[in-house]
Amino acid sequence: MTELLDAAVLLLAVTGAIFFLGGSLGLLRFPDVYTRLHALTKADNVGLGLLALGAALHLGDPWLIGRLALLWILVMAAGTVSCHLLAREAHREGRTSWRR
Amino acid sequence: MVVLDALLALVLAGVAVATLNGLRRFRAVVLFVVFGLLLALIWARLGAVDLALAEAAIGAGVTGALLMAALDRLRRTESSRAVAGSAPSLWPVVLVALAAATVGMVAVLSLEPAGRPPVAFHLGASGVDHPVTAVLLAFRAWDTLLEVAVLVAAGVAVRAVGVVPSPPSTEAGPLQAGLLRLVVPVLVVLAVYLLWRGSHAPGGAFQAGALLAAAGVLVQLTRVPGPMDRPALWQRPAETIGLAVFTAAALITAALDVPLAWPEGWSKLWILTIEAGAAISIAVLLMRLFAGGAPVAAATSDPGKGRS
Numbered sequence: 508m509t510e511l512l513d514a515a516v517l518l519l520a521v522t523g524a525i526f527f528l529g530g531s532l533g534l535l536r537f538p539d540v541y542t543r544l545h546a547l548t549k550a551d552n553v554g555l556g557l558l559a560l561g562a563a564l565h566l567g568d569p570w571l572i573g574r575l576a577l578l579w580i581l582v583m584a585a586g587t588v589s590c591h592l593l594a595r596e597a598h599r600e601g602r603t604s605w606r607r
Numbered sequence: 608m609v610v611l612d613a614l615l616a617l618v619l620a621g622v623a624v625a626t627l628n629g630l631r632r633f634r635a636v637v638l639f640v641v642f643g644l645l646l647a648l649i650w651a652r653l654g655a656v657d658l659a660l661a662e663a664a665i666g667a668g669v670t671g672a673l674l675m676a677a678l679d680r681l682r683r684t685e686s687s688r689a690v691a692g693s694a695p696s697l698w699p700v701v702l703v704a705l706a707a708a709t710v711g712m713v714a715v716l717s718l719e720p721a722g723r724p725p726v727a728f729h730l731g732a733s734g735v736d737h738p739v740t741a742v743l744l745a746f747r748a749w750d751t752l753l754e755v756a757v758l759v760a761a762g763v764a765v766r767a768v769g770v771v772p773s774p775p776s777t778e779a780g781p782l783q784a785g786l787l788r789l790v791v792p793v794l795v796v797l798a799v800y801l802l803w804r805g806s807h808a809p810g811g812a813f814q815a816g817a818l819l820a821a822a823g824v825l826v827q828l829t830r831v832p833g834p835m836d837r838p839a840l841w842q843r844p845a846e847t848i849g850l851a852v853f854t855a856a857a858l859i860t861a862a863l864d865v866p867l868a869w870p871e872g873w874s875k876l877w878i879l880t881i882e883a884g885a886a887i888s889i890a891v892l893l894m895r896l897f898a899g900g901a902p903v904a905a906a907t908s909d910p911g912k913g914r915s
Binding site: 577581584585587588591592595 | 780782783785786789790793
């Protein structure tokens with residue numbers, strides 16, 4: 508049972524890290540500010556969620572799991588609003604979005 | 608883990624150089640915040656969780672916000688903002704820092720191993736279970752009292768600057784207002800929790816004050832109507848309450864026995880009361896620093912128009 512749990516934790520952590528890697532690659536490689544914001548906020552939120560889930564399974568303490576959940580929600584909320592504000596500012600400055 | 612630590616140290620040094628080398632100020636400010644967060648991670652890895660919390664909240668968070676506000680003011684006041692020429696060479700600074708670090712390391716390594724540190728030995732007498740809080744508010748309460756007085760002096764200095772252009776703020780869109788409604792209550796609860804936690808684990812007045820200040824800065828930035836519009840009513844008392852409570856405690860204990868020697872069995876209550884006052888003062892003072900001058904009396908009542 509513990510081995511199964513450890514395997515699940517490992518899988519969640521590695522998958523989370525892959526999402527972070529994807530988000531970072533997007534930030535570096537995407538052509539304009541809107542697509543970069545998209546990569547960063549979407550992929551990293553999923554990555555953090557998977558990491559937090561893995562940590563929660565690993566720790567198993569309800570008090571700590573509650574704090575991890577709060578952390579994830581706060582990071583998601585802050586990330587979403589920062590993304591919105593940055594994109595709004597870019598839009599007001601008149602930056603056009605990338606077209607193929 | 609050694610690999611991770613070495614990587615952290617290398618990245619920290621790299622970010623420091625990049626921060627100082629950047630010709631663009633916005634980039635330098637962002638890198639400075641990254642530097643603070645990395646430093647907080649390193650403090651946490653070294654087991655100094657109090658320092659990690661303070662560095663993340665004050666070093667990266669509040670200072671980052673202060674620098675951003677300063678940058679915005681510079682942009683609005685400077686006519687030509689291009690910085691010509693190349694950045695000054697960093698090598699003299701790097702060499703001096705390396706020499707100082709080497710001397711410090713030699714000094715530390717030549718110390719006798721302390722065995723059980725004296726703080727741990729006397730912790731029971733302090734009334735709290737966390738050594739950092741015990742040092743700050745029991746064993747060396749005198750130092751902390753003077754530090755709180757310094758904060759009040761800083762508040763007076765900021766006021767002396769007079770009325771300045773307000774920090775950048777935008778009308779709160781629905782998303783920002785929603786975030787505020789979610790985050791501000793959570794920050795206040797977390798601040799009280801950190802204050803309480805300081806008696807037995809990392810936390811305390813400075814960390815709690817920084818969180819409250821973050822909540823205050825967020826409210827200032829989004830211009831929601833409320834008590835923040837009338838700072839003249841509460842700011843001065845709030846800035847001094849920490850010093851007032853601390854001084855009163857010192858006078859009462861001096862009348863009872865020895866100044867700043869908390870009555871036996873009650874020291875936790877004394878310490879938490881002082882820390883609560885100090886946290887409020889620290890929070891308001893950090894917000895005051897962000898606003899950058901004397902409170903603007905009535906101008907906040909007409910949002911949207913430029914304030915002078």
